[in-house]
Every structure is written in structure tokens, then in C-alpha cells.
Amino acid sequence: MQNSRTIVPLAVALALSLAACAGADDEGTDATGAAPAAEAPTAQGPAAGRPAGAEASGAGHGAIDGAEEVAEPQLHLVSIDSDGAVGMVNLLDGTVSGPGAIAPPSAVTSDGRYLFAETGEGVEIVDSGVWTWDHVDHFHFYRTSPRVLGPVAGSGPVVVSTSANATTGGTGLFFPESGEAVLLDNQALSRGRIEEVFRLETEPHEGVTAPLGGGALVSSVDDSGAVTGVRFHDSAGAPVDGAAAPCPDAQGAITTRVGVVVGCADGAVLATLDGDEPTLEHVPYPDDTDAPRATDFRNRKGRPTTAALAGETGFWLLDTREKQWWHVPTAEPLVQVSASDDADRHVVALDHEGRIRVFDGAAGTEIAATEPLVAAALADPDSRNGVDLTVDRERAYVNDPVGGVVHEIDYRAGARVARSLDTPTAPDFYAETGR
Known part of the structure; x- marks a missing residue:
């Protein structure tokens, strides 16, 4: 298996990373768009651009006991077959x-390290043992032994919302059938333990538990059972006075470079932290469109812009720095979209015919498209739910449960199919980890 990514000598890369905090991403910029210097929190507020939920100190740059820091991201594909067998393939050396x-x-x-698998009895967690620590203007890369961590009890389907970094903050689980809102401790997960920060009982409803700092935003209902808003709960599970916002029919959440987004019928709530103080702001949809709302937010991890389907009309883009939505119509209905988030607001999409399409969201035009790659899997009700699109800085990945491979697409170079990868178990479900 050919490695198409540049390998930096380990000693040199680690020396640069630890001594000078070098290796910034092409979009590691602050809210003004300028490249930041080394992170320097002040008493006036958090460092500009820090991922929501990340600790000001860097918490040891994401290191944990027993993990090895390495020179480049340890990208892996983790596949899970329909019986639950888990396999991993290293994208660097095969x-x-x-x-x-x-x-x-x-x-x-997945959050780029853990896989949270919905099962008949709750959620089972797989730790891939590889992750990237985002320290605003640079990154640290780690690996340790992968393992199955075990289950979290719950009833029925689950909505999973993840944080910016795998070793701090939390992971939110919401069980609509029971109304239980659960926040897991990411630091404990990174040490091989499943610990619940809190478990709240609410009325059964379609809702969210969106992690923010040491607590989480939890959807709330009125006396009629309608979802009306979100409220921040601290690490004890207690609602924080003044930290609530209207959010009718709250559905879908994502953590961006700027803060936590929760989708609402009339736009979104953007939640940020100033120290330990949460601020919740409404970002309304533009007045000049009646396109279907956004509920499933996706982006290249840690970027400020996120994308979501707008029904069959096209897709939405939400820039959480500019606090602005754009509706981008498309000629063909789409299944999934993810913002790759560069200067042209590029978006990678999967359409109903199984093609990967690349769009310039700023211009509203299609740049490139593949031939159908996963048409049979999308047509089969038994496999359709497992098909997933993931976008990283260089590549996009989509699994084909019917063909038994994961396709790697160079979306920056004409949507070229770079590789079709065999996985150790059938890729009925998969995740790219090490991101």
C-alpha cells in the first residue's frame, strides 16, 4: 500500500513541535482571519480560535501515560462489520x-479517535488508539494500543455529539426514546475508563446533548412536550442560570473552531466559552430563502465552517466566524455533505447515485465528480445506513459495504479515486481515525 503523505523525520519534527509549536494548519487562524502566534490566553477571555472545550493550558498537549508522540497524524481506517467484529488498517503503511x-x-x-457504536443495549465504545491534539496554531500526534472500552447503557437510538479534542471535554449522548441526556468524560476515556459526568432524565423527545467545556448544552421541552430551547448544564448536571437560549425543534450539533452549533428550526444556536462562562447566540437563517432546515452538520474536523443538507434543494453552509448562513442549490439531490473549509468554501458531497461531488460553495458551482462508487450500497436498505463520508485535509473517504472496500478520493485534484482499500472486516460501518 503506497503512502502518498509526506513523512517528516521523527526527531526533527518532534523537536520543532515541542520547542517552537510549529506545524500550523493552512487554516489555523484567529477570528480575524490572521494567523495567530503561539496561544496566549489572557484575563480578558479565551485565546482567539481555541477549539470549543479545549483547555487553555493545552492539558499537556494531549499526551497521556503510555502514549507515544509521533511526527505525523497516525491515520487509520477502523471497520466494523454487521456482527460487530472490529478491524483497523494503517493508511501510512498498510x-x-x-x-x-x-x-x-x-x-x-466518530470524533477522530473513538467510535461510538449504537447497539441494541446502548452504545459501545472503541478506542482506535490514534489521535491528533489541536492546539490552535499547531498539532500534536499520538498513538497507543487500540482497544474496545465497553458499553454505555441506553434505550433505543442515540444521538452522539463530540468535542474538539479526544482527551479533554466530553462526549454527549442523547436517547430520544427515554429522554436521557448523558455526558461522558473524555479524559477518562483516554485512560481506558468509561465515566459519566452526568446523566439527566428529561421528557422523551428528539434532542441533543452537545458538549461544551466541562458541561453540555441539553435540549429542553415545554409543558406540551415541544422542544423549545437548549440550556447549558455544568459538570454536576445542574442548569446554569442565564445560560439558555430559544431553539425550536433543536436537532443536530457539531463542534467547530469557534464554538458549538446546535441546529434550530429558525437557524442555529452558537455557544462559546469565555473562561468558564458560556455565551449562547442565535444565528438566524437568511430571510431570502425557505429551503429546508439543517439538521446533520459535518465538516473537516476543527474548521470554522460546517455544511448540512438543505433537503433535496442543495446544502447549507454556516460560517461560525462570520455567523452567516449560505444556501447553495444543486442540480442533483445529495445524501451527505461535509465542508472542507478553505478560502473558497469547498464542500465534498455524496449524491444519490453514489458519486462524490466537490463544490465551490462561494461560487455555487460544481468543481468535480467521480463515477458512481457506492450506488449498490445506497440502493440497499440494509447497507444504506452504514455508508458514510469523511473529509480530512488531503482526502475524502466513503465506504462501500456491498463492494467491501473504502474508497479514498483526492478531492483537491479533480475528485480522483486515489485508492480503493480492503479492510480487515467488512466495512459495513467505518471511521477514519488519527485526525
Whole structure:
């Protein structure tokens, strides 16, 4: 398996990273758009551009006992078959491993390190053992042994919302059938333990538990059972006075470079932290469109712009720095969209025919498209739910449960299919980790 990514000598890269905090991403900029200097929090507020929920100190740059810091991201594909067998393939050298098995999954969500698999009895967590620590203007890369961490009890489907970094903050689980809102401790997960920060009982509803700092935004309902808003709960699960906002029919959440987004029927709530103080701001939809609302937000991890489907009309883009929405119509209906978030607001999409399409969101034009790659999987109700699109800085990935491969697409170069990768287990579900 050919490695198309540049490998920097380990000793040189680590010396630069630790001594000078070099290696900024092409978009590691502050809210003004300028490249920041080394992070320097002040008493007046958080460092500009710090990922929501990240600690001001960097918390040891994401290091944990027993983990090795390395020179480049340890990108892996983690595949889970319909029976729950888990396999991993290293995208750098092609080596494979098998960390274990879980109960048969029905859906999988990932934050770039962990896989949260919905099962018949709750959520099972797989730690891929590879992650990237985002320190605003630079990154640190780690690896340790992968393992299956175990289950979190819950009833029915689950909505999973993740944080910016895998070793701080939390991961939110919301079980609509029971109304239980659960916040998991990411620091404990990074040490191999499943610990609940809180578990709240609410009325059953379609809602969210969106992690922010040491607590989370939880959707709230009125006396009639309608979802009317979101409220910030601290690490004890207690609602914080003054930290609530209207958000009718709250659905969908994502953590961006700027803060936490929760989708609402009339736009979104953008939540940020100033020290430990949460601020919740309404970002309304533009007045000149009646396109269907956004509910499933996706982006290249840690970027300020996020994309979401606008029904079959096209997609939405939300820039959380500018606090502005754009509706981009498309000629073909889409299945999934993800913002890759460069200067041209590029978006990578999967359409109903199984093609990967690349759009210039600023111009509203299509740049490139593949041939159909996962048409049979999308046409099959048994496999459709497992098909997933992931975008990193250089590549996009989409799994084909019917064909038994994961396609790697160079979306920056004409949507070229760079590789079609075999995985150790059938890729009925998958995630790219190490991001």
C-alpha cells in the first residue's frame, strides 16, 4: 500500500513541535482571519480560535501515560462489520490489526479517535488508539494500543455529539426514546475508563446533548412536550442560570473552531466559552430563502465552517466566524455533505447515485465528480445506513459495504479515486481515525 503523505523525520519534527509549536494548519487562524502566534490566553477571555472545550493550558498537549508522540497524524481506517467484529488498517503503511469485537451495531459515530457504536443495549465504545491534539496554531500526534472500552447503557437510538479534542471535554449522548441526556468524560476515556459526568432524565423527545467545556448544552421541552430551547448544564448536571437560549425543534450539533452549533428550526444556536462562562447566540437563517432546515452538520474536523443538507434543494453552509448562513442549490439531490473549509468554501458531497461531488460553495458551482462508487450500497436498505463520508485535509473517504472496500478520493485534484482499500472486516460501518 503506497503512502502518498509526506513523512517528516521523527526527531526533527518532534523537536520543532515541542520547542517552537510549529506545524500550523493552512487554516489555523484567529477570528480575524490572521494567523495567530503561539496561544496566549489572557484575563480578558479565551485565546482567539481555541477549539470549543479545549483547555487553555493545552492539558499537556494531549499526551497521556503510555502514549507515544509521533511526527505525523497516525491515520487509520477502523471497520466494523454487521456482527460487530472490529478491524483497523494503517493508511501510512498498510498494516492491519484487530482490537476486538462489540455487539452488532446499527450506526457508528466518530470524533477522530473513538467510535461510538449504537447497539441494541446502548452504545459501545472503541478506542482506535490514534489521535491528533489541536492546539490552535499547531498539532500534536499520538498513538497507543487500540482497544474496545465497553458499553454505555441506553434505550433505543442515540444521538452522539463530540468535542474538539479526544482527551479533554466530553462526549454527549442523547436517547430520544427515554429522554436521557448523558455526558461522558473524555479524559477518562483516554485512560481506558468509561465515566459519566452526568446523566439527566428529561421528557422523551428528539434532542441533543452537545458538549461544551466541562458541561453540555441539553435540549429542553415545554409543558406540551415541544422542544423549545437548549440550556447549558455544568459538570454536576445542574442548569446554569442565564445560560439558555430559544431553539425550536433543536436537532443536530457539531463542534467547530469557534464554538458549538446546535441546529434550530429558525437557524442555529452558537455557544462559546469565555473562561468558564458560556455565551449562547442565535444565528438566524437568511430571510431570502425557505429551503429546508439543517439538521446533520459535518465538516473537516476543527474548521470554522460546517455544511448540512438543505433537503433535496442543495446544502447549507454556516460560517461560525462570520455567523452567516449560505444556501447553495444543486442540480442533483445529495445524501451527505461535509465542508472542507478553505478560502473558497469547498464542500465534498455524496449524491444519490453514489458519486462524490466537490463544490465551490462561494461560487455555487460544481468543481468535480467521480463515477458512481457506492450506488449498490445506497440502493440497499440494509447497507444504506452504514455508508458514510469523511473529509480530512488531503482526502475524502466513503465506504462501500456491498463492494467491501473504502474508497479514498483526492478531492483537491479533480475528485480522483486515489485508492480503493480492503479492510480487515467488512466495512459495513467505518471511521477514519488519527485526525
